[in-house]
Amino acid sequence: xxxxxxxxxxxxxxxxxxxxxxxxxxxxxxxxxxxxxxxxxxxxxxxxxxxxxxxxxxxxxxxxxxxxxxxxxxxxxxxxxxxxxxxxxxxxxxxxxxxxxxxxxxxxxxxxxxxxxxxxxxxxxxxxxxxxxxxxxxxxxxxxxxxxxxxxxxxxxxxxxxxxxxxxxxxxxxxxxxxxxxxxxxxxxxxxxxxxxxxxxxxxxxxxxx
Amino acid sequence: xxxxxxxxxxxxxxxxxxxxxxxxxxxxxxxxxxxxxxxxxxxxxxxxxxxxxxxxxxxxxxxxxxxxxxxxxxxxxxxxxxxxxxxxxxxxxxxxxxxxxxxxxxxxxxxxxxxxxxxxxxxxxxxxxxxxxxxxxxxxxxxxxxxxxxxxxxxxxxxxxxxxxxxxxxxxxxxxxxxxxxxxxxxxxxxxxxxxxxxxxxxxxxxxxxxx
Numbered sequence: 001x002x003x004x005x006x007x008x009x010x011x012x013x014x015x016x017x018x019x020x021x022x023x024x025x026x027x028x029x030x031x032x033x034x035x036x037x038x039x040x041x042x043x044x045x046x047x048x049x050x051x052x053x054x055x056x057x058x059x060x061x062x063x064x065x066x067x068x069x070x071x072x073x074x075x076x077x078x079x080x081x082x083x084x085x086x087x088x089x090x091x092x093x094x095x096x097x098x099x100x101x102x103x104x105x106x107x108x109x110x111x112x113x114x115x116x117x118x119x120x121x122x123x124x125x126x127x128x129x130x131x132x133x134x135x136x137x138x139x140x141x142x143x144x145x146x147x148x149x150x151x152x153x154x155x156x157x158x159x160x161x162x163x164x165x166x167x168x169x170x171x172x173x174x175x176x177x178x179x180x181x182x183x184x185x186x187x188x189x190x191x192x193x194x195x196x197x198x199x200x201x202x203x204x205x206x207x208x209x210x
Numbered sequence: 211x212x213x214x215x216x217x218x219x220x221x222x223x224x225x226x227x228x229x230x231x232x233x234x235x236x237x238x239x240x241x242x243x244x245x246x247x248x249x250x251x252x253x254x255x256x257x258x259x260x261x262x263x264x265x266x267x268x269x270x271x272x273x274x275x276x277x278x279x280x281x282x283x284x285x286x287x288x289x290x291x292x293x294x295x296x297x298x299x300x301x302x303x304x305x306x307x308x309x310x311x312x313x314x315x316x317x318x319x320x321x322x323x324x325x326x327x328x329x330x331x332x333x334x335x336x337x338x339x340x341x342x343x344x345x346x347x348x349x350x351x352x353x354x355x356x357x358x359x360x361x362x363x364x365x366x367x368x369x370x371x372x373x374x375x376x377x378x379x380x381x382x383x384x385x386x387x388x389x390x391x392x393x394x395x396x397x398x399x400x401x402x403x404x405x406x407x408x409x410x411x412x413x414x415x416x417x418x419x420x421x422x
Contacts, residue, residue, distance in 0.1 A: 008218075008223065008232040009225070009230065009232060010218035010223065010224075010225035010230075010232050012227070012230075012408075012409075013348050013351070013408045013409065014217070014344070014348060014408065014409055014411070014412040015217040015218050015219055015225070015409040015412060015413075016216075016217060016218075016412070017216055017217065017218045017220075017221065017223060017232070033345075033412070034344070034345055034348045034349075034412070035345065035348075035349070036348070036352065039230075068370070069374075070374075071374060071375070073377055073380050073381065074380070076377055078374055078375070078376065080370070080373050080374045084373065085370055085374070086369070086373075088373035089369055089372060089373055089385065092385065094372070094385045094389070094390070096393065096394075097365060097369060097385055097393055098369075100362075100365060100393050100397070101365065101366065101369050104362060105366070133228075133229075133246075133249075136228060136247060137228050137247065137249060140227075140228050144355075144359065144400065144404070145400075147359050147362050150359055150360055150362045150363055150366065151362075151366050153313070153317075153360075153363055153366075154362075154363050154364075154365075154366025154367045154369075154370060155370065157313065157314065157367050158366075158367050158370040158374075160307055160310050161302075161310070161367070161371065162371070162375075164305065164307070165381070166375075166381075193229065194230065197229050197230075197231075197246065197247075
């Protein structure tokens with residue numbers, strides 16, 4: 001099974017077999033047949049992604065604890081944070097929707113941030129974390145389900161809908177979600193799985209493992 | 211193209227879906243694992259077309275209640291409204307928030323329809339081993355992958371409003387059964403897109419090249 005032809009890459013979209021070529025920093029290699037992105041040479045991928053991830057983790061905690069916004073009607077005030085919204089929907093017998101929001105807006109982004117930190121923090125100090133293949137696999141399957149940016153747009157649409165009938169007071173989490181959206185985009189664009197695998201292989205070699 | 215212009219599978223090479231490593235898979239019948247990350251290797255996603263069809267048909271069926279049933283109920287002392295996806299958009303448009311109406315229309319109507327129709331088209335063309343515009347079809351698939359998640363917009367809006375606006379007689383917003391069906395359509399089409407293997411689009415081309 002396992003002899004390895006060096007420097008070959010197959011496009012994930014059309015399976016065309018190609019040779020890898022060295023890239024200038026910031027450049028992207030795309031498939032010569034279907035145009036899909038094959039790999040990138042992201043500058044300082046590991047350092048930058050780690051920095052963005054840690055910043056995103058702090059904002060994620062803030063965004064989940066503080067209220068997103070509150071409304072005020074004749075002295076009555078009602079505020080929600082993300083988890084509160086999920087819990088409220090669960091109580092209203094909309095359990096499937098509550099679960100869907102819980103998974104896509106809280107659990108999946110959290111898993112993504114934890115896995116990134118678990119992988120990149122040791123790698124930064126030239127150590128190989130145990131179970132790294134498992135975490136790389138997790139990252140790949142989690143990625144399509146974290147929908148913080150869609151949630152952010154949902155917050156903005158609700159805001160506009162609410163302003164027509166209530167006095168709306170924006171909360172701290174609203175700004176945190178905005179910044180979190182940008183940081184997660186930065187994480188996604190600076191992360192390069194290819195660099196991580198290269199570093200992992202190098203680390204294993206140094207420790208004398210196959 | 212160069213001597214290398216061949217699909218990896220043609221040369222018994224298999225690319226790992228997780229770490230992209232290309233390795234040789236010689237015994238077709240036995241399961242093989244990626245030497246670098248241990249993921250199970252497949253030349254093509256197993257039963258891709260059948261699974262994708264199953265999820266897609268389920269999505270088509272649920273698309274009907276998603277559009278006909280109430281997605282959100284708004285009630286207060288003076289008024290009561292129950293909105294489906296479409297009537298909610300029309301209401302937004304009429305009350306002057308036409309920007310928001312357009313955004314919600316794109317996320318809740320255009321994108322789900324685009325996904326359902328495009329996946330059907332891709333599946334039929336793959337089953338007929340069509341040679342028609344493989345590059346454009348691959349691009350269409352990438353587009354579906356990219357925009358699919360944005361249909362969750364309405365689910366988030368309903369969640370936020372239903373959780374926040376609970377002021378008893380003053381104003382109350384409730385999520386309706388349409389929201390459950392719509393959420394299911396979004397999730398099912400996302401799973402369907404994940405099951406579809408775009409490399410199948412290119413396989414007929416490859417075989418033809420081999421025979422010529």
